[in-house]
Structures are given as structure tokens and as C-alpha cells.
Amino acid sequence: MNPRAQRSFVSVALFAGLALGVAASAGAYALASSLRSESESGAPASDRASLERVLAEAEVRPTGQTRRFELAVQGTGWELLPGVRTGAITFNGTVPGPTIRVTEGDTVEIDVTNRLAEPTSIHWHGLHVPNDQDGVAGVTQDPIGPGETFTYRFVAPHAGTFMYHAHGDRSREQIDRGLYAPFIIDPHGADPIAADREYVLALQGWMIGDGTDGMAGMDAMSMDYDYFTINGKAFPATEPIDVDEGELVRLRFINPSQTTHPMHLHGTDMAVFAKDGEPLPEAQRLNTLPIQQGETYDVVFRADNPGRWVLHCHDLHHASNAGLEPGGLILVVNVRARGEAPSPSPAEGSTIPSPTPGDTMAPGMTETPGMTPMPGMTH
Incomplete structure (x- = not known):
């Protein structure tokens, strides 16, 4: 992760600056912006020449490495x-x-x-x-x-x-x-986004079923997912995002799964500036980002609201373990106030929800007390 860098510009300037930074790093941004400008000026935005410019491949200089x-x-x-x-x-x-x-x-x-x-x-x-x-x-x-x-x-x-x-x-x-x-x-040289911290978040669904033989025992086309993970782990085993107040945090989402995940961040907004590896014509400010199958997104958020927040899928079936909430696609975002000591583990004081007898149970899964609702986990 990059060392912490203090910045004092406001959020509006941040989002505008992101668009400019991306333009400096990729020719595709300039092409898309050119197309948008033509549309705004009244010139055709869907003629062949405009589309050819959008589809033109930016030249990549070999590094020799x-x-x-x-x-x-x-x-x-x-x-x-x-x-x-x-x-x-x-x-x-x-x-x-x-x-x-x-x-x-x-x-x-x-x-x-x-x-x-x-x-x-x-x-x-x-x-x-x-x-x-x-x-x-x-x-x-x-x-x-x-x-x-x-x-x-x-x-x-x-x-x-x-x-x-x-x-x-x-x-x-x-x-x-x-x-x-x-x-x-x-990119070659310094990254124009210059985030203070960066996290890669891979989203997935699993078909555990009754635990006898996992996916092999399920209908091949059922897509009957009962567990969901971020980087291979379901909440409360997901790794937290730990940041300090004032930092700019970059999230790289990838969705190799077979379902859509609307990811919602509590406590602040995100700015999405790239999709599928391509910069967007303009950064967009939002708090819920629908991520379709096969898509990737790059977003940033400003850690300007200290506290213990959550980032979770707003398809709440995906925020459960075998149908029991909370679980699945949830992780904790710890924003430390300036001078505050590191936060405890997000799983501390929590227990893992387990199916009751008769529900599906994965191999080796044991009964544990029901999980108490996590502070701040309102949808």
C-alpha cells in the first residue's frame, strides 16, 4: 500500500480531479470524452468516424521486461x-x-x-x-x-x-x-489516482448444498448458491478494510461469479472512474454499485467519516450464510479517527450463524450460537 498522504481538497474537487487523472493515464479516456463533446455540441455521436475513434487501440510502449x-x-x-x-x-x-x-x-x-x-x-x-x-x-x-x-x-x-x-x-x-x-x-510511471490504500475485492457464490458432495450433488444449471464470499471468505471471516481518516481508498472489484451484486457502502459515497479496465468519460458519485457477471470496476472513497461501517451486497440473500443473516458478501470498513488506535477484528465478539437441524450444512460445520446483529448493519 502507498504511504499515507494528507490532502485537503474537497470531495467535489476529488471527483473532478479523478477524471483528469485518468485522462492522463489512458488514451481511451480522451477518445470517449471526444465522443461525448461531439454529442453535446450537436454533432452526430454515432457516425462511423466517432465510433472508430472510440474503438481505436491506444499504443502501448513495450518495456523490454x-x-x-x-x-x-x-x-x-x-x-x-x-x-x-x-x-x-x-x-x-x-x-x-x-x-x-x-x-x-x-x-x-x-x-x-x-x-x-x-x-x-x-x-x-x-x-x-x-x-x-x-x-x-x-x-x-x-x-x-x-x-x-x-x-x-x-x-x-x-x-x-x-x-x-x-x-x-x-x-x-x-x-x-x-x-x-x-x-x-x-500504468507506466506514477499512478495518477495516487490512492493512499488499495484493496482488490473478488465476489463469488458457492453451492454447498447438504454437504455430502458439494456442487457435484447439485443440478448443474440450478445456480442455487447458498454461500457468498469476498476474496474466498464469507462474513464474519472476511478481511476488514482498515484506513485512517482523510485517506483516499481505491477498491478494485472483480465479479467472476454467475450473479449480479449491487455493492453498497455505508457512511460515505464512492466515485466510480473505470469499468472493465477502461476509464469512464466522467467519474460518477454513488453509494450502490451494481456489478454484473464478468465485470470489473475501479472506485475510490474518501475516508472522511470515522467509525465502523460496512460494505455489503444489497441483494440480501447474498449477505447471508445458508440463508441466515448477516453473512456472505459483507465486510467491515474501519475508519480510524486521527490519533485513534487500530480497531479490533470485525469478528471479535461475534459468533457464526449456523443452520438449524434440517437446514443445509457444509462438511464439518458445527452448531454455534446464533449471531447477534452487527452494530450499524442497517440496510
């Missing part, structure tokens, strides 16, 4: 929260997999070894790569069979927030079991 990564696709036992475990399919044993972070123009080489008993392939979601590197089994490449290794090689395009995930005959189940991860491309 090669970044190498190794990924193992493997089955792993995974704990969503204490007492709730399931079988996951992972990159390198974690959910989400390791974040790949490079600079635009870097040459990227990624060795993917398949340790599953079934084929897989990996798609670089949102990245403009050569066709034979796109990772769609049966279309752009042969599947990576059990025990095989495939090397992907491409030049990282423009800066932005992206992701990578399975893409083959079994991709739906493999992604739903955790086979996804963030892919972040930084």
Missing part, C-alpha cells in the same frame, strides 16, 4: 468461514488465485500446469491478446489435459483491472469452485 509466473490448477479443501469447508478448484491452492500484477507493455509468460483429473484452459478476461493465447478450449487452443503444462505468452495491454479464469467444457463449475484471480496492469 519479461515477467514470468507459474500456476498450478489443483483441487484444495477450502474454508469459507470457521466450520464451513468445501472442495475448491484453485490456482496454487488459494481462492482467489494469486494476483498477477504487471506494467503495461511488459511481456508476460505464464506456465499453467493442470493437476486435475479433467481438462481446463485459462482465459485472460478483458485483455487483448493474440488469438492463440485467449485460452478458450476447443476454439483457440486444445484443452490442457491432466498432467499437462501450457505456456501463455503475450504483451500486457493498457493499464486497468482485469481477471483470469477457467474457460472450457467445465469452466462454469471450475469458476464456481474458485478457479479465478485478479490480473492488474499498472
